[in-house]
Amino acid sequence: MIDRALALFQLCDSNFPTGSFSHSFGLETYIQENLVHDKKSFSKWLKVYLHEQLVFSDGLASRLAYEALVEGDLDKVWELDRLLTVQNLARESREGTQRMGERMLTIVEELYKIPITAEYRGRIKEKRSFGHSALVFTMVGHYLQVEKEMTIRYYLYSTIAALVQNAVRAIPLGQTTGQQIIHDFQKELVIASEKIMKLDSIEFGIVSPGLELAQMEHERVNVRIFMS
Template structure:
């Protein structure tokens, strides 16, 4: 049966190629699993940003953008991306020992107690929320799992490309921090969107670099962010858990 398009010309339907269907399936999985609205409670954590704002280190759109950009390139955003890639490779090769070692490292690396709690709580929530996609995860059952490790493991199990998965994961990281800044600085909606736009290339760059990195490339120079996370542990009153 022929159909007519909105412009009045005959519309032609062509069967979708299997590869296109697979690509769309992967895309929808990425958009869902790493969306800021995926129910893992990311909105409750500021990653130390709240104390940085309270101390005047972050005070407007420009300083918010620069703070997050540094984390992507030289701080926790970078280390989580490398750990995500390590978990993805361990999952791809069904290497349980490698996955456990990566998880132990991921839980040992945070420089503040709240940062570790954030990673654990987000990892646990991600495992619960992603149950329809992941099924069981016997290698990590009955133990704490870092968010980056859980996310990388599942991305490989779903046959999601590493670079695209990293970009989606980091985009979620950035989006949660921008949302926190929107409440605390505060930022207007247009300013928040501009920050997301400005950081898109840095997200892509970090994803590409991390996809080719190994655990030897782990390292952080974001000392001010780490100190802010430590100071947040005694900050009162506060809106966020980290």
Template sequence: MKTPNTRSNGSDSFLLLLQVSNSSFPTGSFSHSYGLETLIFEGAIHSPASAEQWCRNWLRFGVACGDGIAVVAAFRRTLYSNMDGMGKLVQLVEALKIGRESRDASAKTGAAFLTACRDVFKIPEIDRLDTSLKALGMRPHHAVVYGVAGAGLGFTEQQTIETYLWSSLSNIVSVVGRLLPLGQTDIQRILKEAAPLIDQSAEIARSRDEAHMCSMNAALDAASMRHERLRTRLCIS
């Protein structure tokens, strides 16, 4: 498959869009529950309906208001060749990850995504991001790397944020599906019915600037903090 060297929206970019948003793209996200494993262990998540509600809340009140805004901000900075403020953006993302495990999960998946994009696609903007963050002693959080890669690969802003949100939801639902008796049909139904939520979350991410990034899901933040004290764990976070 030919890798485009310019920012275009042709068929090559569409195929790349499918590739980077696929669950098989090596980020390690399948190892992270972001606190949901704690809620399953404690009984708060116990059925397909409760799993769906918690996953939707995680996306709407956590990802959309925090990482989603960071994706768009990183995309715009890269698109307009204004990457000098990436360090500040990464600091904001890290500061909003209250739980240590969630913070580490974001950085680990970001590092894996950066390495894959650098080695597979040879994106100059990814090299610049990697160099600048290493010089600042900062970790490459997933949302920021995804935004940079989206611009570098020629995706539109809408494509970039929607695929980030969809792949985030798809990954977390799949993780929950491994921890609960949740069938593949339930998983696919949850994803299908989340389309309006994806649109809403994308609009939130695109309409707010990075100064308004926040995390509005204290219950999941607290669950993430309790995760490391579980007696048994299948997920890293």
């Protein structure tokens, strides 16, 4: 018998090939400006990214999408796909999330036969949807009957873990330091997921201007190893 939570956690594996290793979502800009240069400064950046961007974008979208799936309101899911894309002002980050979403969707379709992911793929092919990993992840969580808050928390973990691995390469940090940061962030993930459960839908898209500007500025950094 399949362990549904463990099956969903497979999508959190840093080896799950969504292309997240190619994107820093503005972190590289902070590294170039020497604002992030060690464990302490990176942890500070990561906390801001989690609580001031991820919570109000991908995290809240995941909750709203899960609720829409429970209600069978697919129009709401497709609207969230549009909002996640158009509210992402930085071109590189916007395109990066689309590529990651499409890649995750392709792999998920090889693992599961979920009608809504097939429909999502069709909509993307017809250019009626854009594709986003938060929505694909939520579709799988709902299909596997993993509870809503746990699905959200797993998604947040997958994003944070990927960013930590990218920081290990870019700052650089040691692998042990990276694992210490992931361990330390477990309580932050609980706080973040609990906050998401209490947010009003009108709060979707409230993100830190500093993070958005850094994501935009990434196009002009002198030396880069990431696509965003």
